[in-house]
Amino acid sequence: MSPHLSLLRNLPKYLRPSAPRSSIRPLGRALHGTSIAFAGHLPPRNAGFKKIEEQDRAFFRSILPEQAVRTSDLGPFNTDWMNKYHGKSDLVLFPRTTEQVSKILKHCNDNSIAVVPQGGNTGLVGGGVPVYDELILNMSAMNKIRHFDSASGVVVCDAGCILESLEETLGAEGFITPLDLGAKGSCHIGGNVATNAGGLRFLRYGSLHGSVMGLEVVTADGTILDNLSILHKDNTGYDLKQLFIGSEGTLGIITGVSIWTPPKPKSVKVALVGLDSFKNVQATYEKTKTHLNEILSAFEFWDKESLKLVLSHSIQGTRDPFDDQYPFYVLIETHGSNAEHDDAKLQGLLEDLMEGGEVVDGVVAQDESQSQSLWGLRESIPEACSKAGAVYKYDVSMPQSVLYQLVEDMREHMRSKGALGSKVTDVIGYGHVGDGNLHLNISAPKYTDEVQSLIEPFVYEWIQGHRGSISAEHGLGVMKGAVLPYSKSPEMIGYMRKIKEAFDPKGILNPYKYLPLTESK
């Protein structure tokens, strides 16, 4: 054991979390009341869509229970949880069954009524709220677990199941959900699938494209697609469910999800290390993969500017576990089946890193409470960013070798424009190194068109130049539909339009979003 490696055996009380991890919410409630311009992308209301009339409401009342048709106090459904995107719908429906969803959509399609599907409303790109007066189809009343098979680990459930509830039910059976998000207390599994959520366990349990076994979907004309397979292998035709994963409700409404769940790890370890360069973050990732390999479940990094923000706002009572500050921090988590083996692997890694000089200092959590404290530092960053006044958030992915260069280049760009330290408070970077996923946040005293125009299109051009993606895990929604061409070719977008046309020829599902708008729609 290297003498430089301090251990958290007696972690001070201040590092104990004040709230369980699951209640930590991502991104700033502090944004409340602040509205961000849609950068000129928002089109006028499509006059082809019928305005909902009394006869439509009467139809919906005829097929749904009374409390499933809501026409007043719709503020929370018209507004995303950041209070950034605002719709004007005057009807929210809460279907209980797939058949009800089918009848609703058939009526809407027959009458050209636009529909926005809504899950837990925790999205970050405005995909789950109306742009104008679209009917809101809220899935929260479809929240039953239908079936669980412990032999295969496959659970089949309604789309409106809250991720955390699902995790709790699975936990009693000795399993966990393959994804974990800060928003898990509110988000729906159906919404997770519809947005292809990534999150904190992606490195270990992979993409939803691999873990979702089947879906039940209702398409625009009310057709029910029963593809709720529980099979790991099924090569019978085009894998249609894959299209709905990440389609953000534009092709159909997911009503049921069949998903593989991993066994609950018997041992979970968390370590935090301090490093002096991003090059060493990369070198540390290389060594971590070698030592931890099959038990590695998370490799998260943040820069000193991120930590400074967290500490200056004393989020969740967080405190720096180190005496000194370091340019970079990395949180390493393992999920394994044998605590003794996992300990040995983690110790081996940390000794190798200290001896090799890749890390300068490190701490290892000794119990779940300490683990939560270290995770708390990571999970407090979004909230801390928002407290700085205004924050411009970009969720991007790119080859790991240039992952942090975007932050440095953006900082230099702002400096060269004379904005850093005045119009822009700070440029910070954090995210999922193993997934090549950077969260670039630019904090400022307030939202201004000037700052916006300093960031865009600079950030998108940079990402395009480095063959990155302008949306790693947050999706497109209303925020990024127009800038899709920075990541996808005209040919790709052309075929996407054909897909949309095949599933939703009238374009009633989640309009004004996702794809760049054409003249006609």
Add this chain to the structure above:
Amino acid sequence: MSPHLSLLRNLPKYLRPSAPRSSIRPLGRALHGTSIAFAGHLPPRNAGFKKIEEQDRAFFRSILPEQAVRTSDLGPFNTDWMNKYHGKSDLVLFPRTTEQVSKILKHCNDNSIAVVPQGGNTGLVGGGVPVYDELILNMSAMNKIRHFDSASGVVVCDAGCILESLEETLGAEGFITPLDLGAKGSCHIGGNVATNAGGLRFLRYGSLHGSVMGLEVVTADGTILDNLSILHKDNTGYDLKQLFIGSEGTLGIITGVSIWTPPKPKSVKVALVGLDSFKNVQATYEKTKTHLNEILSAFEFWDKESLKLVLSHSIQGTRDPFDDQYPFYVLIETHGSNAEHDDAKLQGLLEDLMEGGEVVDGVVAQDESQSQSLWGLRESIPEACSKAGAVYKYDVSMPQSVLYQLVEDMREHMRSKGALGSKVTDVIGYGHVGDGNLHLNISAPKYTDEVQSLIEPFVYEWIQGHRGSISAEHGLGVMKGAVLPYSKSPEMIGYMRKIKEAFDPKGILNPYKYLPLTESK
């Protein structure tokens, strides 16, 4: 250590493999010369397709090198490697570049020339050979590795790279391919993706829907879709690449593949256990998941009838490692990063299994040669089946609880019809327990319509009744297109047709296959 557990420390020489594992080919060359009827599904040639003329050949010669246009000695390209499916094409093209593929397809689409894309021609359902006179677009000349990034483990390569060559190149970098097949010495990575190959590492490294990062595809009209992303996370629009995975060349021709590769395991262990019931196979799988969890890479089973066939034909010099015979055998493999830890976990499992009585006997390979010998027993089963005379092969998946019931029910069905022991030699079962994937093989002295009609539709109805899939990993091709409705609803098939229409409106790509035929096509 239980005294009942024999160890292979001094594995006899006869158990050493006579050939490296990679050279073991699946399924019977012995089928050579035997032709199986298409069960009446084969439609007449579509008169809408133009017959290839001299002016077409001249065009192809004008855009391709001389040796890339082949018009004679086309037997090997017209016939699948089982010699079961036979086409009559008189033109094979070997494009070198994606642009050449694009020009070829544009010409074919403009002139309504039907095309069959061909990889290593190792498929089992007739998907890679022409039915009539379709132009064969063979991808073997596109076989370069374009890029490898050790930080992310993502390799980008031409579609025509042979899986084994890819594995060798990656091996030198410390990585492995995420899939492994008996046919790896011939099959192409592009063909693996086009057929969504499963194989022997599926349990550990998952589906290609999770591991393929991006594809380069040329659609029917010659459009090049550059979706060759190297990013683990990319939520920018519909994930079109997913549609091509498992589409068997009916939507476009894959020319490039970007795929995540796992690090080469530092430690590989193989054990073989004998069991007295399939219930105990299931119980063993449960315990195996608990003990081995993150290091488990394969859990393969076969029944005593399978082993009897292998031993009676002395395939590859295989011999029974046990003194006694058991109703079932399970091969367990681990991929891990620490040999000591992996040993301890495996020993813990085996002791638990012996004490719990789930397994009756077991052996553990002590080196790679012994591991290959144990794998040899499993991999010799397909070849042994084919040596019995004729073999009817079904690759199906279903919930694990009924996995072996199909074998027992089929045996009873044959017995009740008075066929077992005469028209039918034996009914055997083996496969991937962890994936719910059964290979049901019915051996017979010869192929007859009578035996065929005893098997079908019995087998498909049984699978449908148990919510299984009529094709787990082999795909549909020309063999199973017509029976797709046993696994997919009319609504699902309806949307599949719309997808086909969007990508290949003239239907020139791999016709007569995959989807049930309609009146018009």
